[in-house]
Amino acid sequence: MREAVSRFVPDGSTIAMGTCLEPAIPFAAGHELIRQGRRDLTLVGPISDALFDQLIGAGCVARVIAAWVGNVSEGLGHCYRRAAELGQPRAIEIRDHSNFSISLALWAAAWNAPFLPTRTLLGSDIPSSNPDLVVDDGWVRVLPVKPDVAILHVQRADASGRAHAWGPLGITEEAGLAADRVILCCEELVDAEVTLSDPNRILLPETKVVAVVHEPGGTHPAPLQGFWKRDHAAHREYAQSSRTAEGFERWLREWVLDTPDRASYLKRIDPALRITRHAFSAPVDYGDE
Amino acid sequence: MSDRYTPQELMVAVAAREIADGELVFVGMRLPVLAYGVARSTHAPNARALFELGLLRDQPAEAFLGTMGDPPNVARALWATRMSNVMALLAQGAADLGFIGGAEVDRFGNLNTSYIGPPPRPRVKLPGSGGGADIAILARRWVTLMNHEKRRLVERVSYVTSPGHGDGTAGWRTRHGLLGGGPAAIVTTLAVFRFPPGGGEAELATVHPGHTVEEVKAETGWPVKVSSVCRETAPPTAGELAQIRRLDPGGFWTGGPG
Numbered sequence: 159m160r161e162a163v164s165r166f167v168p169d170g171s172t173i174a175m176g177t178c179l180e181p182a183i184p185f186a187a188g189h190e191l192i193r194q195g196r197r198d199l200t201l202v203g204p205i206s207d208a209l210f211d212q213l214i215g216a217g218c219v220a221r222v223i224a225a226w227v228g229n230v231s232e233g234l235g236h237c238y239r240r241a242a243e244l245g246q247p248r249a250i251e252i253r254d255h256s257n258f259s260i261s262l263a264l265w266a267a268a269w270n271a272p273f274l275p276t277r278t279l280l281g282s283d284i285p286s287s288n289p290d291l292v293v294d295d296g297w298v299r300v301l302p303v304k305p306d307v308a309i310l311h312v313q314r315a316d317a318s319g320r321a322h323a324w325g326p327l328g329i330t331e332e333a334g335l336a337a338d339r340v341i342l343c344c345e346e347l348v349d350a351e352v353t354l355s356d357p358n359r360i361l362l363p364e365t366k367v368v369a370v371v372h373e374p375g376g377t378h379p380a381p382l383q384g385f386w387k388r389d390h391a392a393h394r395e396y397a398q399s400s401r402t403a404e405g406f407e408r409w410l411r412e413w414v415l416d417t418p419d420r421a422s423y424l425k426r427i428d429p430a431l432r433i434t435r436h437a438f439s440a441p442v443d444y445g446d447e
Numbered sequence: 448m449s450d451r452y453t454p455q456e457l458m459v460a461v462a463a464r465e466i467a468d469g470e471l472v473f474v475g476m477r478l479p480v481l482a483y484g485v486a487r488s489t490h491a492p493n494a495r496a497l498f499e500l501g502l503l504r505d506q507p508a509e510a511f512l513g514t515m516g517d518p519p520n521v522a523r524a525l526w527a528t529r530m531s532n533v534m535a536l537l538a539q540g541a542a543d544l545g546f547i548g549g550a551e552v553d554r555f556g557n558l559n560t561s562y563i564g565p566p567p568r569p570r571v572k573l574p575g576s577g578g579g580a581d582i583a584i585l586a587r588r589w590v591t592l593m594n595h596e597k598r599r600l601v602e603r604v605s606y607v608t609s610p611g612h613g614d615g616t617a618g619w620r621t622r623h624g625l626l627g628g629g630p631a632a633i634v635t636t637l638a639v640f641r642f643p644p645g646g647g648e649a650e651l652a653t654v655h656p657g658h659t660v661e662e663v664k665a666e667t668g669w670p671v672k673v674s675s676v677c678r679e680t681a682p683p684t685a686g687e688l689a690q691i692r693r694l695d696p697g698g699f700w701t702g703g704p705g
Contacts, residue, residue, distance in 0.1 A: 179500035179530075180516030204530065205500075205577045207514075228574035230476065231513040235574060242572035254561060257499050257578040258534045258585075265531065277538070281610035281623045282580045287566045296624040325521045326501030327529040383518050390513040390699075437522060 159376075159419065162341050162369035163190045167307055170220075172200040174264070174305040174333035179205045179257075180230050181325060181383065184311040184343050186376035186420040192216040193414060202264075202305050203227075204257045204329050207380060208396050211235035214250060215406045216414070221251040223290075223303055225260050231390055232397035237406055246403060253288045259300050261329045263290060267302035267336035274300050308337035311377050312361060313384060315344035319367025320353040320360045325383035327361075334362040345385050347372040356442065375424045378431070387431045452683050454636040455701035457655055458592055459485060459691050460683035461634050462546065465590050469493045470543040471536070473582050477700055478592050479546030480512055485690040497542060499578040501528040511696055537585045540626055545582035545589040551604045552591055554648050554669040556611025556630030558583065559604035566606065576608050583609035588631040595635035601668040612646035619646055638663045639680060648672055653680040 167173065173191075176183045188209045191199070198220040201210050205226040213219050214227075215237030228235040240246045255263065262274045275297040285291035290301040310330060312323040321342050323330065334340050340362060347370070353360060379389035379396075399409035417423045455478060462482035466472055468491040474483050475498075483496045484507030496504045498515040503526035510519035521527060536542060549558040550573050560579055564570035582589055593599055611630040613619035620629050633640040633649055637658045640649035651673045654660055664671045683691070688703075695701050 178516065180514035181500075181518075181521075224575065226575040226577035233574075238574070239572045243569055252566075252572075254575055256576040256580040257530060258537070258581040261531050261534065277624060277626055278534075278581045278584050280584060281607070281613060281620070281625050282576075282584070283607045284561070284576060284580060287562075324527065325518075326498070326516060326527050328500045329530050331529055332531065381516065381518050383521050388513050388517050393513070433518060 159186060159190045159343070159371050159373055162371050163187065163194055166339060166341055166368050167191060167196065169196055170198045171306045172202060172304070174202040174308040174337060176203045176206045176209055177308065177310065177330040177333045178326060178328040180207055180388070181381045182311045182323070182377055183207055183209050183380035184309045184376055185209055185378060185380060186373050187309045187341065187343055188213055189414045191218055192410070202260070202303055202333070204260050205230065208235070208393060211237045211400065212410070214238050214241050215247070215400065216410060217247040219250055221253065223253040223255065223260070225255045225257045229393055229397045231393050236397070236400040240403060253290055254284050255288065256284065259291060259298070260303070261332055262300040263303035264329055264332035264336045266300060267304040268332050271302065273302070276300060303336070305333060305337040307339050307341060308333045309341045309343065310334060310361070311343040311373070311382065313344070313382065314346040314348045314352065315342045315370050316348055316350045316353045317370055318350060319364040319370055320350065321362065322353055322356065322359045323361045324359070330361065334366060337366065339368040340366045341369045341371065342367055343371045343373040343376045345374055345376070345382060355444070373420055375427065376420055378424070378427055384436065385433055387433060389427070389431055452688055453698070453702045454655070456688060456691050456703045457680065457683055458634050458636065459701060460687040461639060461680060462590060462592060463489065463687065465632065466491045466494050466544060471495050471497060471541060473497050473499070473537060473542040473545035473586055474515070475546045475548065475578065475582070476515055477548060480515065481691055481694050481700060482546070483507065484694045485687055488690045489686055495525070497533055497536065499530055499533055501530050501533055502526065507694060511699065534581065537581060540585065540587060542586045543588070545586035547579045547582050547589055547591050547609055549591045549593050549609070551599050551601055552593060552633055553601055553604045555613060555615040556591070556633065556642060556649060557604050557607045557613065558591060558609040558611065559606045561608045562606045564605070579609040583611065583629070584625050584627060586627045588628045590632045590634060591630060592634045595637040595663070595666050597666050597668050600635070600666070612642060615646070615648050617645060617647065637666060641674070650674040651677050653678055655680045656682050
């Protein structure tokens with residue numbers, strides 16, 4: 159993880175993360191960005207759970223392009239509030255979207271289109287505070303949003319960058335296709351024969367993938383279908399700690415800065431959060447002759 | 448089963464009754480997730496639920512949900528997909544009903560979940576639209592749920608995240624190209640407001656048991672128009688309460704005994 163973040167996510171990068179909304183959020187990658195002291199990042203996402211709030215609180219972020227930033231089960235994002243209201247720890251630029259419009263902005267970039275027209279956001283004030291949304295003749299033109307890098311956490315991947323992901327995908331495909339490069343974090347690193355046995359399930363073309371990081375448990379406290387439950391208590395604890403800047407600093411030191419990597423982090427996590435009741439799908443037949 | 452209930456449990460029951468059998472419901476988060484579960488288990492066995500992260504279901508999850516993306520909400524789904532596929536249905540006008548949470552609502556049903564104060568340096572930065580604006584513009588009709596406080600039910604919202612009936616003039620939504628019919632009701636901790644068909648101003652339709660029209664007026668930031676048929680909100684039935692407490696064990700969302 160250390161090497162992937164240091165080689166492929168320089169200061170000033172535009173990063174799409176948390177693209178499945180509440181599940182499969184690459185918290186481990188976000189924490190590594192914080193440990194490496196990244197600055198001036200632009201974060202791109204739909205409903206973005208606590209990871210965006212943490213990166214903002216750590217001072218890594220210059221701009222947010224998202225539909226929602228907070229703590230999904232607890233409400234407000236306290237670091238996001240301090241940045242927007244008080245400029246602490248630094249001022250941020252906010253380009254608001256809805257879930258639909260951020261998806262369209264990424265599809266526009268993925269398809270190399272100048273804009274995509276939609277009726278969503280007509281009658282809303284969101285276009286008036288975001289220059290990437292232009293109201294014109296009864297339509298909203300959604301201008302492309304192009305990430306430098308998409309960081310995705312999937313259930314399994316092979317070393318050549320072929321990922322299998324399942325469960326709801328949110329805006330993952332358009333984020334990956336729009337981005338210049340993709341960093342894959344995976345729960346299981348598998349042989350190519352596993353991924354290639356089901357090419358329909360391969361998330362993105364391997365040509366986009368610049369790094370594959372085997373990072374089990376990398377989504378905690380977010381869930382991952384088949385592997386991890388959501389840690390509601392950790393979200394509550396984070397919400398309470400981050401209520402003040404001092405509380406957030408203490409939380410950050412304990413869980414990110416003084417925790418060298420995800421393996422050490424996981425030693426502190428309740429093992430009951432692992433999913434043990436499995437439900438496997440039926441295999442499909444790619445037979446040919 | 449105790450016949451006492453919390454305001455949130457009553458809101459869930461009221462929201463559940465908004466769902467008609469066979470409808471496709473854009474569910475969202477928190478209390479509406481419970482409302483869908485109650486409706487599906489009582490009067491609307493054929494209602495289906497859409498979740499914007501990319502899910503279609505025809506039954507409530509079998510375990511507590513902190514978010515719509517929790518693994519029990521994916522298990523036994525009818526469809527797990529990408530957001531843009533769910534938005535395709537919404538954009539076609541296929542979602543009969545949506546639910547949206549709000550921080551502020553005004554008398555015309557416009558919602559603010561973005562900024563209190565000027566956007567460049569707001570007094571309060573709220574989380575934003577999520578899928579709220581999309582539901583408000585594209586669903587055939589929608590309902591919002593919120594705590595009844597004077598600072599939340601305001602004369603006009605300062606920022607429209609999710610448009611309702613705009614300035615309240617007839618045909619505002621059609622003139623501005625909005626696809627769906629707009630807000631049908633505001634469900635609060637004290638009362639239910641409804642909008643006339645075609646748009647306009649919220650009218651006080653029912654007041655929850657134990658509260659009065661005067662109390663609602665005092666806690667509302669606009670001069671309340673009381674419907675000529677205003678009555679008391681029907682309390683949750685024993686069946687509704689049983690379902691709510693099954694879906695929210697411990698009362699995480701409703702404050703109930705669970």
